[in-house]
Amino acid sequence: MSYPADFKYTKEHEWIKADGATATIGITSYAQESLGDIVFVDLPKPGSEITAGKTFGSVESVKAVSDLYAPASGTVAEVNGELATAPEKINKDAHGSWMVKIKLKNPDELKSLLSPADYEKFVSEEGGH
């Protein structure tokens, strides 16, 4: 599995792509594979605040509910409405299925996140993938 070079990653299997003052967030391919068929996504409304390390929503597969943890703090600017009716898109293309776009409160927070190489290493140690 290759993890996009321009993303940063968390140990909770989220990815974040910064673009100046805004960032896009989703979950990794490893996450969607562990979850199985995704059938429901619960995301915050535009305008809400999310805080790095805290839950900001949840993603559900047939068998399990999984919290989403914010990779960085900020204000939700946009939510991917497609995922309300077609959550399975995340299974098909996790890195291409963004969940929320936020206005970053403190872009420096991304410095402490995992690089693609570090994330790949973390995943291979965790799951033997």
Next chain:
Amino acid sequence: MVDFNGWDMPVEYSGIIAEHMAVRAGVGVFDVSHMGDIQLAGPEALAAVQHISMNDASRLAIGQAQYSALLYPKGTFVDDVIVHRLGEEEYLLVINAGTREKDFTWVRDNTRQFDCRVENLSDDFTQIAVQGPMGVNVLQKLTDADLASVKFYWVTRGTVCGLKNTLIARTGYTGEDGFEIYIPSDEPTSARVWNEVLDAGREFAAIPCGLGARNTLRLEAKLPLYGHEISDTINVWEAGLDRFCKMDKQDFIGHESLARAKASPMVRTLIGLEMIDRGIARDGYKVLDSSGKEIGYVTSGSYAPFLKKNIALAYVPPELSAVGSELQVEIRGQGVKAKIVPAPFYKKPKKS
């Protein structure tokens, strides 16, 4: 792979939704060897079964099976069970994995007064379920038994994958037509038959199915799961299993309590729920009335792959159980609207 009552079992092979749909549309194959098998044989085998089982086994012809339950004296469940009459004086009870030891001890201890041998054959059998409308087509390729002549909830014996005298039952836990075969449990035989079943099923797009699909399939069909819809604190009337409980047959364990319970108001009843607003009701979630007051709980809930809805079974007070009523399920601290719907949620299409 997960631990299911001490058994290392797959939740899914290729994906729960694909596996679920394979069973509804064609055929899926399950390794259900974790289930237990208790044989009762002897001159008083029928009397023994009648004593511990709530359904009427005297109605069973040789080769016929019925759904039933073993009850505690207070009318609650030891386990649900399929009772098969295999011979003049021979019965096979197929029981849940999680209750194997408890059930065997219960059966043995409560039938000592009958001239009947009770044997735990659970480890002797590998049990494979071939489920779905095309299950019969797959299994027919592997056996000389005439499967078309075996009606639903009947059994036969035949050579299966070269194994003589194999028990073949037209039973299952999916709400579809299908079969369960009982073969010797040694690994080489089990692996060989498993692979032959999948090979035979290839032309029908058969795939192996795990616990995840097993659960979503039985939920759509409102088949109870021990520890959820039935347990040692729930009685037969609450669980809605009246039609499998023959109160007018001879006395059985639990009869007296059930008669008393029938004459008293019911405290809770099992209902089917369908989510109206976005959210999935899951096992253990609270059920609330429209004012937000807690009135019950979800016994089993999930996204239903065939129905493409979020469904659940739940216990609520009888006065709040009318079909069409709007209730709420508490999901992550919020009440989410749901309505009571008739269950089973899914019934297999009648064969034309």
